[in-house]
Amino acid sequence: MLWATDVEGVDSIYSLTFAALLIPLSRMGDARGxxxxxxxxxxxxxxxxxxxxLLPDTGGRRHEEE
Structure with missing residues (x-):
């Protein structure tokens, strides 16, 4: 189960990666087709x-219900 903080972290990493690769990969597409x-x-x-x-399952965080 993903918690709100986990989702925010995933979203931040995705946005940063997308922004960092957008221009270089666009240039590659222009140059090579x-x-x-x-x-x-x-x-x-x-x-x-x-x-x-292939990665091992870590099970994520386990939160016990009270």
């Missing part, structure tokens, strides 16, 4: 998803 850039993004997403599946 749109199809190649989209293929790179799709394969990156597939590989990232597969890597996430």
């Amino acid at each position: 749109r199809r190649r850039a989209i293929a790179f993004a799709v394969w990156g997403s597939v590989i990232g998803g597969m890597a996430a599946l």
Whole structure:
């Protein structure tokens, strides 16, 4: 279960990563072609998803109900 503070942290990390990669990857798309850039993004997403599946389950934080 995600708590509000966890969601805020994930959102901040996502926004920061998106902003940091937007211009460099846009330039790569312009220089090498749109199809190649989209293929790179799709394969990156597939590989990232597969890597996430291989990570051990930490179980997250456990909060006991009172």
